[in-house]
Amino acid sequence: MLRSLKNLFLLPVIWLWLLVLCILLYVLSHLPRSFSGRYYHFLSRYWCGVFVRALDVDLRLVHKNLQPLPEQYILIANHPSALEDFGIPALFDIYPLAKEGVRNWIVLGRISDYAGTIYVKRGDAQSRHEALQSLVDAVKAGKNIVLFPEGGCKGRRIYEKFHTGAFDISLQTGVPILPVFLHYVDQETFEWTNQSLLLKLWQIFKSNKNLVNYYAYDAIKPDQFSDKKSFAKYTHSLYLEWQKDYLDD
Numbered sequence: 001m002l003r004s005l006k007n008l009f010l011l012p013v014i015w016l017w018l019l020v021l022c023i024l025l026y027v028l029s030h031l032p033r034s035f036s037g038r039y040y041h042f043l044s045r046y047w048c049g050v051f052v053r054a055l056d057v058d059l060r061l062v063h064k065n066l067q068p069l070p071e072q073y074i075l076i077a078n079h080p081s082a083l084e085d086f087g088i089p090a091l092f093d094i095y096p097l098a099k100e101g102v103r104n105w106i107v108l109g110r111i112s113d114y115a116g117t118i119y120v121k122r123g124d125a126q127s128r129h130e131a132l133q134s135l136v137d138a139v140k141a142g143k144n145i146v147l148f149p150e151g152g153c154k155g156r157r158i159y160e161k162f163h164t165g166a167f168d169i170s171l172q173t174g175v176p177i178l179p180v181f182l183h184y185v186d187q188e189t190f191e192w193t194n195q196s197l198l199l200k201l202w203q204i205f206k207s208n209k210n211l212v213n214y215y216a217y218d219a220i221k222p223d224q225f226s227d228k229k230s231f232a233k234y235t236h237s238l239y240l241e242w243q244k245d246y247l248d249d
Contacts, residue, residue, distance in 0.1 A: 014054045021047045026107055029114035036114050041095075044115035049090035055204050057083065058211045061091045065218045072144055073178035073219055076166050078239060079148040080156045081190040082200045083212065084182055091214060092180075094146040095138055097131060118145075132165055139173045149232065156184075156191045156247060158239045167222075167231035176219035179235060183246040185211040215242070 025047060028040060052059050075094050077084060088094060096112075100121045103109045113119075118138065120131035135145055147169075149162035170177050184190035186209035192200050204210075217238070225231040 011054065011056060014050065018047070018050050018054045021050060022107060022111075025111045025114075029110045033114075036116070041093075041115050044111060045089045045093065047111070048086040051086050052083070052090050055083070055201060056210055057087075057204065059083075059087050059090065060211070060213050062213050062215045064215050067218050069178065069216065070176050070219050072139075072142060072175050074139065074166050074170050074175055075144060075146040075178045075180055076149050076235070077146070077180040077182050077214075078158055079150050079153045080182060080187070080192065081153070081184060081204075082192045082197055083184075083190060083204060084148075087182075087212065087214065088146055088180070092144065092146070094144045096146050097135060100127070116143075132169070135165075136169055136172055139169055139175050145169075149235070153192045155193065156187045158236070158243045162232040162236040162239075164228040164232045167225075167228040167235070170222040171225070171228055171231065174222060176221045177231075177235060178219045179217045179238060181215040181217070181239065181242045181246065183213045183215060185209045185213075187247065213246075215246070217242075 021043070025040075025043060028035075028043075075088065075092055077088065085096070085098075089096065095116050095118065097118050097120060098112065100119045102117070103113050103119050105112075118131055118134045121127035135147075138145055147166040149164075149166050150159040151163045166177060169175070186207045189203050189207045189209070190212075195203070220231075220235060222231065225234070
C-alpha cells in the first residue's frame with residue numbers, strides 16, 4: 001500500500017520509541033541470566049512489533065485456519081526476506097532458532113540471546129545436534145518454537161525441499177506443526193539475496209508497496225505420519241500449492 005502522510009508524521013515518533021526500547025532491553029540484558037524470563041521475552045516481542053512499524057510495513061496476520069490454533073505448536077514458514085526475523089515474533093509467541101553469527105550483532109545480538117534465542121553453527125554437525133536437542137527440550141518445557149525448513153533464506157520461491165528437523169521434533173514431542181505462508185506484495189524488494197541486513201532493511205523501508213500478509217493454516221498433527229521424511233514431503237507439497245495462490249510466476 002502507498003505510504004500515507006499520516007505514517008510519515010508518525011514515523012519519527014515510532015523511531016524514537018524504538019530507540020528507548022533498545023536502550024531498555026540492552027540495559028536489562030546485562031542482568032544475571034536468572035533475571036531473564038517471560039517479561040523480557042514479552043518486551044522483545046513488543047520491540048519486534050515496534051521495529052516492523054518503524055520500517056513502515058503493513059504486517060497482517062491472515063487466518064486461513066478452519067480449526068482453532070493449538071495452545072502449543074512448532075511454527076514453520078518459508079523464508080524469502082529478512083523481515084520475518086522480526087515479523088514472526090511480533091505476531092506469535094515463539095522462541096526462534098538463529099545462526100551463530102547473530103549472537104555477535106551489536107545490541108540486537110545481545111537482546112536476542114537474553115530473550116532465549118537458540119543458536120546453531122550451520123556447517124557444524126555437533127552444533128546442529130546440540131541445537132536440535134535444545135529445541136526438543138524447549139518444546140518439552142511447553143514453549144513454542146519457529147523453524148524455517150528451507151534451511152535458510154532461499155529466495156521468494158519455495159525451495160526444492162524441506163529439511164526434516166522441525167518434523168523430527170514434532171514426532172518426538174507430539175506437538176503439531178503450524179504452517180505459516182509469508183507473502184510480500186513487493187516480492188522483489190523484500191527478497192533477501194546477497195545484501196547486508198542493513199541494506200535490505202533500508203530497501204524494505206523505502207518500498208511503496210508495504211503490505212505483508214502472513215497466512216496461518218490449520219496445524220498438522222504428527223500422528224498422521226510414520227517418519228519425518230514423509231511428514232516434511234507432505235508439508236512441502238502444501239507450500240507449493242500456496243505458492244501458486246500467492247506468488248507471481
